[in-house]
Amino acid sequence: NMRAVSGIASDENQARIAITGVPDQPGVAAKIFGTLANRNISVDMIIQSLNKQEINDVAFTVSSNDLNDALEALEKVKSEIQADAILHDTSVAKVSIVGIGMIDRPGIAADMFSALSEGQINIKMIATSEIKISCLIEKAQAKQAVQTIHNVFFPEACGATLVTD
């Protein structure tokens, strides 16, 4: 399991935006992200889970530097997309494990989530791909998160650094 993971990354310069209560209909996602693209705002994680009664939330992260521009742009289309609210959270960090073919390795995501759980670190959002498993967590816990994940996936490295004369 451990060898599939080649690295751990942490990004504390992200802000999370969530557009809540939008109609779950064609065109909504296009409007949201088209609006951001028109302002040349790059979006990192886009996460949309299942709807409830034809209503959904669309969450995503942007660079902290782009947060104000993004919010301003989205406010302009808020009524058009019939959103209940546009929420944001700057107190987040994205912690990821990177590897090859992780999807075919059941247990890698579970091990990452266990590592965070061991550190009492709550997982706010999750997005995965074959080469990257990312969790959004509390920014203040980012360094601890990297450490606990490192202990799980690179235990021999930790053993070496503990040797003192």
Added chain:
Amino acid sequence: NMRAVSGIASDENQARIAITGVPDQPGVAAKIFGTLANRNISVDMIIQSLNKQEINDVAFTVSSNDLNDALEALEKVKSEIQADAILHDTSVAKVSIVGIGMIDRPGIAADMFSALSEGQINIKMIATSEIKISCLIEKAQAKQAVQTIHNVFFPEACGATLVTD
């Protein structure tokens, strides 16, 4: 914009599972995915968006062949993780665009979402990474989805195939 995308993929052999109403606390995600890993069930997209009042939903996809095993395993831990429900949907397909460095290209995701919207195809779930933007849609619309996305990102190819004698 168009050149960043190297391909379009469609997978009609996935089933979506959603575990709803779980406490948004450390250990929950680890329990869910540890349970699946113990049965050697591979998980594809894991999507968890923001919580509401300390409660969250965790959605993910598995291969259709693994659906029954996955549901059986999750039922056993349902009360331990205090889930309201374990839902599933087999009528889904995952449609993705694949490329390099797509996160730094605002507008690629928007173009994909627009393509689907043009085809009146509702986007049920979204998960993204730098090299892959994936949408879960209605299975019956998978082929149409690939076609509309292809028209947007590879227009010259479509032009060629429309020539008839």
